[in-house]
Amino acid sequence: MRLADCLWQQNQALVAEIRFHPFVVALVEGSLPLNQFQAYIAQDAFFLEAFARAYSIAAAKSEHRADFEQFHQLAGGVLEELQLHARLAQRWQIDLRSVQPNPATRRYVDFLVATAWSRPLGAIAAAMVPCMRLYADLGQFWLQRGYAAEPYGEWVQTYADPAFESLAQQLEALLDRHGTEAIAAEPYGYALTCERDFFSAVGSAIA
DSSP states (O other): OOHHHHHHHHTHHHHHHHHTOHHHHHHHHTOSOHHHHHHHHHHHHHHHHHHHHHHHHHHHHOSSHHHHHHHHHHHHHHHHHHHHHHHHHHHHTOOOTTOOOOHHHHHHHHHHHHHHHHSOHHHHHHHHHHHHHHHHHHHHHHHHHOOOOTTTHHHHHHHHSHHHHHHHHHHHHHHHHHOOHHHHHHHHHHHHHHHHHHHHHHTTTOO
């Protein structure tokens, strides 16, 4: 079994928890209060900028041209995702210029950037794969299970898109190429925990 698949399977309990997190369920059902969706988009945009920087750091550390190019291509995918956030921000009157990260976002960003600067490519990929794989999974899972087209249906459609799945697979291939379970298991699991805590922070007002 590929390393990426192995790590994903090892964390299925956490994945299931996130799939049915109250924030995620409210989002896909269309019942999420607008102010919480606005907070989520703002926090996620702040996070994605750090995610793009981590890709760039990984590219700079790459010894092989193929890795260098692939990390830069993946960074481009994040920039496209940020364009979605910009559209949503305009549509829902969200100010992305002065976002103050909440503690969960800050903890996730600090972990990601510190890993990018201080760890080898295998560990960097392990810290980044959970975000990509999880969002692809959430999009595909709720596309099949059913979701409300309005007001937030574009979110499901974006992450269920085969183009996003392709980006997740590209990053997983880098994890398989450079990682070992010894160096990847801890950052992978921690990143998934950060994802759960991120949703909990922006959805804290949901009972």
